[in-house]
Amino acid sequence: MRKKQSVFFILAAAVFMAVSLNAYAGDVEYETQIKPVFEQKCIKCHGSDSPELPEFEKDKKGYKDKLKGPRMDTYTTMISFVGWPDTGAIMRRLDDGKNTKDGKPGNMYQNLGDTEEERQKNLALFKGWVGNWTLKRWKEISKEELDGIKVRY
Ligand code: HEC
Numbered sequence: 001m002r003k004k005q006s007v008f009f010i011l012a013a014a015v016f017m018a019v020s021l022n023a024y025a026g027d028v029e030y031e032t033q034i035k036p037v038f039e040q041k042c043i044k045c046h047g048s049d050s051p052e053l054p055e056f057e058k059d060k061k062g063y064k065d066k067l068k069g070p071r072m073d074t075y076t077t078m079i080s081f082v083g084w085p086d087t088g089a090i091m092r093r094l095d096d097g098k099n100t101k102d103g104k105p106g107n108m109y110q111n112l113g114d115t116e117e118e119r120q121k122n123l124a125l126f127k128g129w130v131g132n133w134t135l136k137r138w139k140e141i142s143k144e145e146l147d148g149i150k151v152r153y
Contacts, residue, residue, distance in 0.1 A: 028126075050071040085138065095109065
């Protein structure tokens with residue numbers, strides 16, 4: 001009986017791992033995977049009490065001093081920092097330095113986690129969600145590169 005149970009347990013664990021690995025390699029979902037990270041790591045400075053981007057840009061320094069970044073707590077506000085109009089902003093700010101010109105991490109990378117392991121795990125989630133992890137701005141990006149961004153508009 002014991003043996004049977006442990007065989008069952010090992011099988012169940014293997015199935016679970018295969019399913020979660022698959023989810024990890026496949027499409028990352030905003031609602032179930034990005035939003036929880038955002039709520040844990042970003043919302044205190046990018047939540048509903050933060051200004052939307054145009055408002056933020058009128059007084060960047062003032063908001064920065066209050067530790068308020070532009071609002072990104074909804075799907076639509078968040079994706080405007082991925083594809084348009086602030087193309088690549090999420091990628092530039094969250095990159096760990098592997099894709100930046102100066103090799104330094106973007107200044108929001110540190111907010112992804114308390115340990116390097118946690119930061120890398122959450123970065124992988126954002127990368128999976130975005131698809132084509134390009135740091136380019138609207139003026140530099142090609143149609144093909146833009147097409148590679150998987151986030152839906
Ligand atoms: C302690 C407060 C704080 C936390 C936590 C924080 N941010 Fe920020 N963020 C800011 C401030 C302030 C700015 C604006 C100043 C600047 O550009 O650096 C900003 C700017 C940004 C920008 C650039 C927006 C633009 O104008 O193009 C992005 C993208 C961003 N944050 C994403 C995130 C993400 C994603 C997280 C969570 C992993 C996060 N931030 C966590 C304070 C924070």
